[in-house]
Amino acid sequence: MVSYPDSQGAERSLAIRRPPSVTSHSSRASTVRRHRPHRSHFGGSSYQPQNEFPVFTHTGDVEIIISNGRKEQRYLLHKLILTQCSGFFSAGTSDEWANAGEGNSVNPNALARIPSGSAPEKKMWRYELDWGNNDEELPMLIQKKAQSTIFGSGDVAPPPQPPSARNKPSAPQSGFFRSMANFSSLHVPATQSDPDDDLFRDYDNMFRVFYNYPPTLDPINIANAYVECKSLLQLADMYDALEVIGPRVDHHLLRFQGRLWKQIAKYPPSYLKLGYMARSKAIFQEAMVHVVGQWPQGANQLRGQTSDGVIDLIEDKVDELDEMKAKIEGKLFRITLTTSRGERVTPSNNWLDWLAMSLFRQWLAENTTPPPAPILKSPRPPNSRNGGDNSPLPPPPAFNTGRVFRLLGTGGSSYLNHDECKRFLRLSPDQYNRENLKRFERRIDEIKERAKDVVKPVMRNFLELDLGRDGGGLPYLTSTRLELQDFPWDEGV
Numbered sequence: 001m002v003s004y005p006d007s008q009g010a011e012r013s014l015a016i017r018r019p020p021s022v023t024s025h026s027s028r029a030s031t032v033r034r035h036r037p038h039r040s041h042f043g044g045s046s047y048q049p050q051n052e053f054p055v056f057t058h059t060g061d062v063e064i065i066i067s068n069g070r071k072e073q074r075y076l077l078h079k080l081i082l083t084q085c086s087g088f089f090s091a092g093t094s095d096e097w098a099n100a101g102e103g104n105s106v107n108p109n110a111l112a113r114i115p116s117g118s119a120p121e122k123k124m125w126r127y128e129l130d131w132g133n134n135d136e137e138l139p140m141l142i143q144k145k146a147q148s149t150i151f152g153s154g155d156v157a158p159p160p161q162p163p164s165a166r167n168k169p170s171a172p173q174s175g176f177f178r179s180m181a182n183f184s185s186l187h188v189p190a191t192q193s194d195p196d197d198d199l200f201r202d203y204d205n206m207f208r209v210f211y212n213y214p215p216t217l218d219p220i221n222i223a224n225a226y227v228e229c230k231s232l233l234q235l236a237d238m239y240d241a242l243e244v245i246g247p248r249v250d251h252h253l254l255r256f257q258g259r260l261w262k263q264i265a266k267y268p269p270s271y272l273k274l275g276y277m278a279r280s281k282a283i284f285q286e287a288m289v290h291v292v293g294q295w296p297q298g299a300n301q302l303r304g305q306t307s308d309g310v311i312d313l314i315e316d317k318v319d320e321l322d323e324m325k326a327k328i329e330g331k332l333f334r335i336t337l338t339t340s341r342g343e344r345v346t347p348s349n350n351w352l353d354w355l356a357m358s359l360f361r362q363w364l365a366e367n368t369t370p371p372p373a374p375i376l377k378s379p380r381p382p383n384s385r386n387g388g389d390n391s392p393l394p395p396p397p398a399f400n401t402g403r404v405f406r407l408l409g410t411g412g413s414s415y416l417n418h419d420e421c422k423r424f425l426r427l428s429p430d431q432y433n434r435e436n437l438k439r440f441e442r443r444i445d446e447i448k449e450r451a452k453d454v455v456k457p458v459m460r461n462f463l464e465l466d467l468g469r470d471g472g473g474l475p476y477l478t479s480t481r482l483e484l485q486d487f488p489w490d491e492g493v
Contacts, residue, residue, distance in 0.1 A: 053077075053211050054204075062093070062125045064141065066203050068196045075207055079125065085210040087240030092143055093125055129203075138238065139199070201228070202235045209248045210241075217249075222256045222263050226274070229253060233277040242277060250280035261465040265290060265474075269298035273306050279489050282464070285482045289463050292317045293402060293476035309488035317480050324458055325401060325477075331454045332364055332408070335447055352436060356443040359424055360451075363416060367407075370399040402476035409459040411448045 051058045060076035067073070082089035127141040194200075205215035205228075215232065218224040229249045236245035253260055264271040264283065268290035275284030291298050295318045303311060337345040337353050345353040407415045421441050425432045460479045461467055467474065 053213065054207065061122060062089070062127070064207075065126075065128045066200060067129060068131070068194070068199075070194055070196075071200070073200055073204065077207065077210075081210055085241055085244045088141075089239070092127075138234075140238065198228075198231060202232050205232050206235055206239070206241065206245060209245055215248055215252070217252050219252075219255070222253075222259050225253065225256070226263070226270075229278070230274055233274065237277060242279065246278040246280065249274075249278045250283065253278075253280070254282060258466075261286060261463070265463075265465055268294070269301035272298075272302065272310070276306060276310055276488070281482075281487060284487065285462070286464055288314070288317070288482060289478050289480045290476075292321060292480040293474070293478055294400070307488060313486060313488055317482075321458070321477065321480060324479075325405070328405070328455055328458060329364075329368055332451055333361060335360070335450050335454070337443060337446065352431060352440060353443050355425075355428070355431070356440055356447065359416065359421075360444065360447045364404075367404040368401050400476050402474070405455050405458055405477060406474070408448075408451045408455045411452045416444055416448070 050056075055074065055076045056078065057076065060078055062075075062077050062079050062082055064075040064077065065072060066075075079089070079093050083093060084090075126144045128144050129139050130142045131139045201216065205217070208215050217228045217232075229252065232245060233242065233249055236242050256263075260283075264286045268287045271283055272287035272291055274280075275282075275287055291302070291314060295314060302314070335357075337350075337357055339345060339350055339353075343349060345357060347354045418441065421444055422437060425437055425440055458477050458479045460481075462481045463478045467478070
């Protein structure tokens with residue numbers, strides 16, 4: 001405490017403020033807001049430099065400029081926070097990087113201006129967004145030469161002038177907005193949309209997450225939220241920050257609950273890639289169950305677009321499911337009925353029961369075997385005779401037996417119902433009558449019950465999506481399960 005007499009001889013005590021802390025800027029800002037004294041506008045300006053996100057005037061040492069020539073976002077952040085959250089900034093602000101080039105060098109003239117005995121210099125870094133020469137390339141932050149400041153003085157280099165609009169072509173406008181775009185103002189009017197707004201949003205969200213602020217993602221429309229989360233993850237991947245950004249994206253999407261599971265069922269390959277980038281076990285597993293059940297339907301959307309470890313995991317789970325289905329099919333074909341004396345039913349000891357077994361096996365064979373290839377060639381397109389396109393027709397969709405197993409697991413009248421049994425028995429007029437039809441249907445129901453027990457291992461559902469009793473109408477199996485050791489990012493893939 002420092003004491004000095006006032007004009008009346010009384011003493012007033014002044015608390016010496018400590019330099020603001022990087023880790024406690026939020027609590028300090030809230031305290032200032034609660035106990036802010038009355039500011040007088042007489043005798044000078046009452047403006048106080050900002051020292052909170054996104055500009056930490058007193059403590060920030062990394063300046064980041066996001067600009068496209070029409071508008072600009074400026075950040076003054078902390079090396080400590082950036083290096084903890086991003087491998088890109090950890091490498092860029094390291095001593096090894098500084099010694100490798102002149103991008104991080106300190107202005108030598110600044111050292112001559114420092115009086116003897118003054119505070120040491122504060123090292124500063126500066127990054128600007130480089131749009132490159134190719135419109136297909138994603139713009140990347142590059143390090144620029146930054147001026148150093150006297151540590152503890154709070155003086156930083158003044159904000160740079162807005163970059164020229166030629167850094168990136170301005171958006172096509174008309175009338176008043178076309179003329180205003182040439183002024184390179186710092187902020188675009190609220191009524192004017194900028195084609196790079198999504199990029200500005202992504203960078204802002206990434207830095208917000210670094211400082212433990214919630215990102216600004218759509219909380220209502222899950223389709224918009226998916227696009228925003230995917231874009232943010234791609235940016236985080238560029239800056240080696242997925243470990244920090246991923247959990248935030250996972251938390252935001254899981255808030256949609258039932259709507260999320262329905263959306264994953266519509267677009268499983270897309271959400272599988274997103275779940276892998278976000279390291280979200282819930283989203284990745286939900287999408288994996290759909291992808292394996294439909295494979296190879298989503299192969300074109302995943303091969304070459306995701307990690308090889310993910311593809312290997314899919315193929316391993318598909319092989320496991322196919323092996324299980326093959327074993328179950330063998331058991332289904334071996335289902336038999338017995339006579340009242342415990343003997344196996346044969347054509348010689350019970351013709352009617354043997355017909356019931358034959359009908360079931362014929363139905364099973366037809367529905368678990370891919371249809372034969374057509375003998376006749378596919379008809380040529382009408383324009384092929386006149387030198388048109390002679391490219392072959394696309395291959396038929398992959399044969400999936402999931403629907404058949406679901407019917408077997410449901411039982412009842414879902415297959416081989418009363419009408420089918422009646423139509424089949426009429427093919428043998430000497431066997432067709434009301435009493436034989438009832439007995440025939442009872443034996444078919446007995447076979448169905450045995451089949452239902454056989455297919456139980458593949459009827460398990462590991463989806464969060466509520467399928468209901470009939471499987472929700474899905475034409476594939478959802479019995480794929482991921483163990484903790486199956487998640488590819490846990491193995492460093």
